[in-house]
Amino acid sequence: MHHKVIQAPSEFKILLDRVGKDFSLTQGLGGNSSYKAGGEMLIKASGMRLHDVDNPNYFYRVGIHDSDYFELPGSQAGKPSIEVFMHALLPQTFVLHLHSSAGVALSMAAGNNPQLSARLEQSGVALIPYCRPGEALKQAILDALSSGEHSAFLLQNHGVLYFADSVAELEKSISRFEGLWTELLESFGSYALAPNDLSKELSESESERLLWQAANNWRVSPDHCVFLGETAEEWLDQLAKREVRAILGMSNRDAHLTVPQEQLLSFINVALSCPLEILPTLSLLEAQELRGWEAEKRRVSLAAQAGSAN
Ligand SMILES: [Zn+2]
Numbered sequence: 617m618h619h620k621v622i623q624a625p626s627e628f629k630i631l632l633d634r635v636g637k638d639f640s641l642t643q644g645l646g647g648n649s650s651y652k653a654g655g656e657m658l659i660k661a662s663g664m665r666l667h668d669v670d671n672p673n674y675f676y677r678v679g680i681h682d683s684d685y686f687e688l689p690g691s692q693a694g695k696p697s698i699e700v701f702m703h704a705l706l707p708q709t710f711v712l713h714l715h716s717s718a719g720v721a722l723s724m725a726a727g728n729n730p731q732l733s734a735r736l737e738q739s740g741v742a743l744i745p746y747c748r749p750g751e752a753l754k755q756a757i758l759d760a761l762s763s764g765e766h767s768a769f770l771l772q773n774h775g776v777l778y779f780a781d782s783v784a785e786l787e788k789s790i791s792r793f794e795g796l797w798t799e800l801l802e803s804f805g806s807y808a809l810a811p812n813d814l815s816k817e818l819s820e821s822e823s824e825r826l827l828w829q830a831a832n833n834w835r836v837s838p839d840h841c842v843f844l845g846e847t848a849e850e851w852l853d854q855l856a857k858r859e860v861r862a863i864l865g866m867s868n869r870d871a872h873l874t875v876p877q878e879q880l881l882s883f884i885n886v887a888l889s890c891p892l893e894i895l896p897t898l899s900l901l902e903a904q905e906l907r908g909w910e911a912e913k914r915r916v917s918l919a920a921q922a923g924s925a926n
Contacts, residue, residue: 621677622651622653622654622656622658622677624651624658624675625651625783627783628649628651628710628783629669629670631712631783631786631787632649632666632667632669632712633667633669634667635647635666635667635712635714635790636665636666636667636668636669637667639810639811639878639881639882640716640717640718640794640808640810640885641714641716641717641790641794642665642666642667642714642715642716643715643717643839643878643879643881643882644665644839644843644875644876644878644879645663645664645665645875646666646714646715646775646839647660647666647712647713647714647715647775648660648666648697648699648703648712648713649666649710649711649712649713650700650703650710650711651675651709651710652680652708652709652710652711653709655679655680655681656677656678656679656680656688657677657678657679657680657685657703657704658675658676658677659675659676659678659685659696659697659700659703660674660675660676660696660697661673661674661675661676661693661694661695661696661697662676662694662695662696662697662698663694663695664694673692673693673694676692676694676695676696676697676700677692678696678700678704680704683704683705683707683758684701684704684705685700685701685703685704698749699713699749701749701754702753702754702757702777705754705757705758705761706757706761706777706779708779708780708781709780709781709782710779710780710781710782710783710786711777711778711779712777712778712779712786712790713775713776713777713778714775714776714778714790715774715775715837715839715882716775716776716794717808717882717885717886717889718793718794718797718889719770719771719774719775719776719793720773720774720775720836720837720882720886721797721885721886721889721890722736722770722796722797722800723743723770723771723772723773723774723775723776724772724773724833724836724886724890724895724896724897725890725891725895726743726770726772727743727745727746727772727773727895727896728891728893728895728896732800735796735800736770736796739792739793739796740765740766740767740768740789740792741766741767741768741769741770741776741793741796742760742763742764742766742768742769742770743769743770743772744756744757744760744769744770744771744772745772746771746772746773746774746896746898748902749838753771757769757777767779767780767785767788767789767792768789768793770793772896773835773836773837773838773896773897773898774837774838775837776793778790778793801889808885808889809860809881809884809885811873811878811881813860814860814861814864814866815859815860815861816859816860817858817859817860818858818860818863820858822888823855823856823857823858825887825888825892826855826884826887826888827852827855827856828892829886829887829888829890829892830851830852830855830883830887831852832894833887833890833894833895833897834883834897835897835898835899835900835902835903836883836886836897836898837898838898838906839879840879840882840883840886841898841902841903841906841907842906842907843875843876843879843880844876844879844880844883845907851880860881860884863880863884864877864880864881865877
């Protein structure tokens, strides 16, 4: 059988470029996107940034059948995002998953607050309790899919999953959700730093709030555990500083943010927007496993570098 390779519509790429460059919506390698047509799906490849849409290897092509994906014959560069299964589960043409600061903070706050989760439900967003990626999360998403009409799912301690059959509809869902967050922030006390705010200083009460959140709610999401490590104690000295650049450990004024620094900046945003309550976080055991996973990857890559330098 001969057929044309599917291409993602340009308006979708334009949206991904914009969303991927908005720090409140995307940090580091977080977030992923997909497009379905003719029994196939283009899924963002692992290791690509969300806005890397012009990279010829941005999308990885898979087949889809019965809410699952499968590898197609022929070779391709890269690997699909590890969250590919979520994209395959959803029947909609366009799927966009963001680890946005608002998504993470709101998902934590709503897990502790039935009024907030009811407010989300009214806005067409279903809150899905935290599950480890794999079978449990798959089942939770399937349950949410059969629970009624929604335009997005908020995955607790993780992020937002948007789905629609048109790019316009997808954009509408994003602005609706982020708008809800802006509205709610008035009751939480607002905060959202961007990479061009590095020279800003936190007030004393903001700095105290950050320290409190780091001590009590540091196991925010898998990304935060992976990139920021096992305990907040390691960064308490940094977090006690007031200038954002100093908190991030940046001495060079011209340096670009590294992925862990982007994660730390997003943690600051989440921490400053969340209520001062013990919120549902990842278990200590899971956080330790996630940290070990990143440490192992780093060891392997350092060993490979040392090997190639010889
Ligand atoms: Zn995710």
